[in-house]
Amino acid sequence: MSVKFQDYYETLGLDRNATDKEIKAAYRKLARKWHPDLHPAAEKKEAEEKFKKINEAYEVLKDPEKRERYDRLGSRWKDGQNFQGGPDMGEARYYSTGDFGTGGFEGSFEGGFSDFFSAFFGGGSPGTGRSGRTAQRGPVKGEDLESEIKLTLEEAYRGGTRSIRLSSSAICPECSGTGTRERSFCARCGGTGTIPDEKTLDVKIPAGVKEGSRIRLKGQGGSGLGGAPKGDLFLKVRLQSHPVFRLKGDNIEIDAVIHPDQAVFGDKIPVQTLDGNVNVKVPPGSRHGNKLRLRDKGYPGKNSVRGDQLVRLVIDIPADLSKDEKELYKKLYELRKGGK
Ligand SMILES: [Zn+2]
Structure with missing residues (x-):
């Protein structure tokens, strides 16, 4: 019986000195990636094949006894030979222990192992009539x-x-x-x-x-x-990013546009908060970029204590200056020029 050798290290992308931890990590990562349930119908077949191989590789490498036995084979397949299984290879039979569930993925897929696995670790290669490879799998909780x-x-x-x-x-x-x-x-x-x-x-x-x-x-x-x-x-x-609010920790920042006259004389302006609009007092002599603090109007933080809302003042000129307003600005302009 000639059986194609399975390189379990390659399957899990590991080198031969991999630690148990590395083996487990590699397995988890790949099993998550190739779990058939996570793939659309068109890719399911491929995912199932990969998943099967990954599980088989892990079944061997996670078990120190199986791994050692597998590693010992090393020199024979390196020459390019495929593994020759014989009756003598059946002396030590290993069975899946039903140790499923720890990995989170095992058992949620009824795969079966390759001929290589069966020949090497026993458990009924096809045609022998033994089916040790279908291990007793107890109930397994569905994956998260x-x-x-x-x-x-x-x-x-x-x-x-x-x-x-x-x-x-x-x-x-x-x-x-x-x-x-x-x-x-x-x-x-x-x-x-x-x-x-x-x-x-x-x-x-x-x-x-x-x-x-x-x-x-x-x-x-x-x-x-x-x-x-x-x-x-x-x-x-x-x-999602918000068109108006910027979340910074538990504080919320918002820009509020005011006009130069409002900045000079102060005003009350409506400001959007998570609880609806509130009127905010802009102090006289406000400058561009000044921030006004609205206590407890931010986002709920630890123990539901709310952060603050910070209103950043943006001074801009009205887009629709009337003729009279323009006249007044002109006057202001000339005043300042003459005053220099
Ligand atoms: Zn069906």
Whole structure:
């Protein structure tokens, strides 16, 4: 029996001295990337293949005994030989231990290992009638999924309910995720074991939610296996940039345009805040760039203590100067010139 050698280190992008930690990290990264549930139908096949290989590689490299045994083979395949398995290779049989769930991904995909794995680690190569490779997989909780939710500053500040549309995939009910029906591909899911799942969810947004925080939707993640509960969905909050407000920590900054006469004599101007408009007193003799502080009108911070709103004064001339106003400006201009 000639079986194609699988380079598990290459599969995980590791060199041969990789530590357990590096192996685990590489596995997690790749499993997340290639998890079939996270790929659209068109890419599913490729993702499944990759995912299968990644899982197999991890199955071996994470286990010191298996890894050592695998490493010992090294010299034989380096010459370009494919691995020759024989009856003598079956002396030590390893089985998947059912140690799924720690990686978060294992078990959510019914893959099966390559002939190489079966020949090398035992557990029934095709045709032997043994099927040790289909390990006893207990119930496995569905994986947690992560997505984003974009909110305006006002939505985040007020909180409330927001409907979102979710596209994900669910385990095919026709074949229970195995991809096969009566010794043929399952027609419902095309053999992938999953079907597209679209739904609308009402999401409760806590008032004052922060950029980057995560809203947990219990039971809206991936499907569990063997009657295990579904995973959760985490929505990462992304605050959209606001046309008027600039969020700086818990403070909110805003520009307010005033005219030169208002700057000279002072005035009361309406200013937009998260709670609606308020009238703000501009002191006489205000300068361009001066900032007025509105206490507790900022964004809720720690313990719901609100930051302040800072109103930055921008002095500009009116775009629609009347004839009379122009006359007065001219007078002002001449006055200042004559005064020099
Ligand atoms: Zn199916």
